[in-house]
Amino acid sequence: MEKFIAGVIQMDSQGDIVANLRTAEDLIRGAAARGAKLVCMPENVNYTGMDSKDGIEDVPGGKTFIKFSELAKELNVWLHCGSIYERNKDDRPYNCTMIINPSGELVAKYHKMHPFDVVLANGGPTVKESDRICPGDEIVTVDTEEVGHLGLSICYDMRFCELYRIMALRGANILLCPADFTMNTGKDHWHPLLKARAIENGCYVIAPAQIGKKPRFQAYGHSMVIDPWGNVVACASDKTCFITAEIDLDYVDKVRKQIFTLENRRADIYTLSYNNKQ
Structure with a gap:
């Protein structure tokens, strides 16, 4: 039986990196x-402010990576580090997630591929995340051989189902969806989007989220774990906290043998085309 416990951290990160890392450490220790x-x-996870450049760090090598690397080694855990702003030769940083193993090593990182760019008609608000963040160009999964085959994404990515199908076809059985979702869209879209990604791919979905009032919006929260059948098996209340859930990778295989969405695709009629850089 391939079972283990996953911890999911929910935070109200603000502009003080030191304070945010202190809170993250406390919650990581609690989950461990x-x-x-x-x-x-x-x-x-380490910074939420008006200017993303104020939170830029190197990956690896920055203070956030160093802190999480030390904790991974001390606690003998795998850490999925939500996202931070990674230094980039472009003027815009990457929105970057990191996977750190129990030896404190960076084993994978992913750059958010889909910036949140929205222009509403009739004088509505305009949001151009691509003005602040450089989009990534690589789909990333990592087989940990201990805590599942992880598919990496960040927030707005979850609206693009093709990304998750490609990761599932590469072998991912846990889809990670860290987010700082707005209250306005979250109240209607958060649950159905995450459930759909789990059901259509026969994967666990782990979605750690931000809560609280941010410089640009109110965050929705509702961090959760969803199983491959689409059941919410753990959900956070509206506070800074951690939750835990049992992950049963044998259950992934069981569900996939009941719902054959990966096998029943019509690859003779349609295909997913992508650049495989791995």
Whole structure:
């Protein structure tokens, strides 16, 4: 039986990196004490402010990576580090997630591929995340051989189902969706989007989220774990906290043998085309 406990951290990150990292550390320690072997964090885990450039760090090598690397080694856990702003030769940083193994090593990182760019008609608001963030160009999964085959994404990515199907076809059985989702869209879209990604791919979905009032919006929260059948098996209340859930990778195989969405695709009629850089 391939079972383990996953911890999911929910935070109200603000502009003080030191304070945010202190809170993250406390929650990581709490989840590890509950037996978590994989601990997952939200988007913008170390910094949420008006200017993303104020939170830029190197990956690896920056203070956030160093802190999480030390914790992974000390606690003997896998860390999925939500996301931070990674230094880039472009003027715009990457929105970057990291996977750190129990030896404190960076084993994978992913750059958010889909910036949140919205222009509403009739004088509505305009949001251009691509003005602040450089989009990534690589789909990333990592087979940990201990806590599942992880598919990496960040926030707005979850609206693009083709990304998750490609990761599932590459072998992912856990889809990680850290987010800083707005209240306005979250109240209607958060649950159905995450459930759909789980059901259509026969995967666990782990979605750590931000709560609280941010410089640009109110965050929705509702961090959760969804199983491959689409059941919410753990959900956070509206506060800074961690939750835990049992992940049963044998259950992934069981569900996929009941719902054959990966096998029943019509690859003779349609295909997913992508650049495989791995």
